[in-house]
Amino acid sequence: MAIPSRSWVRALWLTLLGVFLSSLYGCSRTDGPVPIPFKGLDITEVNYGKDFRLTDVDGRERTLADFKGKAVMLYFGFVQCPDVCPTALMRAVETKRLLGAAGDRLQVIFVTIDPERDTAVILKEYMAAFDPSFVALYGNAQRTRETADHFKVYYKKVPTGQSYTMDHSAVSYVFDPTGQLRVVLRHEQTAPDYAHDIALLLKTP
Numbered sequence: 104m105a106i107p108s109r110s111w112v113r114a115l116w117l118t119l120l121g122v123f124l125s126s127l128y129g130c131s132r133t134d135g136p137v138p139i140p141f142k143g144l145d146i147t148e149v150n151y152g153k154d155f156r157l158t159d160v161d162g163r164e165r166t167l168a169d170f171k172g173k174a175v176m177l178y179f180g181f182v183q184c185p186d187v188c189p190t191a192l193m194r195a196v197e198t199k200r201l202l203g204a205a206g207d208r209l210q211v212i213f214v215t216i217d218p219e220r221d222t223a224v225i226l227k228e229y230m231a232a233f234d235p236s237f238v239a240l241y242g243n244a245q246r247t248r249e250t251a252d253h254f255k256v257y258y259k260k261v262p263t264g265q266s267y268t269m270d271h272s273a274v275s276y277v278f279d280p281t282g283q284l285r286v287v288l289r290h291e292q293t294a295p296d297y298a299h300d301i302a303l304l305l306k307t308p
Contacts, residue, residue, distance in 0.1 A: 174278065193233065215239065
């Protein structure tokens with residue numbers, strides 16, 4: 104059997120070294136930048152959640168472009184939600200506090216999935232109970248459904264005696280300051296987890 108030449112052995116050694124360094128640092132020469140270590144789920148590459156077109160409590164039509172330059176945290180819920188939605192909004196308040204001065208560059212947006220009951224007046228009062236800087240948005244039944252479907256948000260009206268409640272998914276979507284959807288954060292995650300990921304997005308170019 105032929106003995107490998109020194110040049111062949113050297114080339115093999117350099118190749119193995121490159122593989123080792125690539126695994127150590129998380130990327131190779133052609134892989135691009137190292138992925139950001141989010142606490143939530145990185146959904147940078149998804150093809151949904153590109154925009155919304157809804158009405159705020161002052162009657163103005165709002166889109167994602169209105170909040171360019173800020174990280175946007177988008178949550179779908181309803182005012183009469185007994186615990187999940189208030190918990191999500193209180194966590195958003197704490198997240199903003201944990202961000203310190205950078206919290207001014209976070210825009211929390213609450214989209215109602217119950218436009219039948221959540222009027223502009225009710226939504227305005229509801230946001231004020233948490234943080235007046237939080238924005239509440241609504242649409243008619245069709246626009247609400249279209250928006251939720253675009254973000255792959257589940258919700259369903261559930262009868263309860265003479266009234267009803269809403270069953271819905273409970274995640275928060277976070278956009279970077281350029282308006283790109285980047286992260287989805289679960290309801291069971293903590294405010295420090297949320298603040299960690301938002302701080303990273305605010306630091307990215």
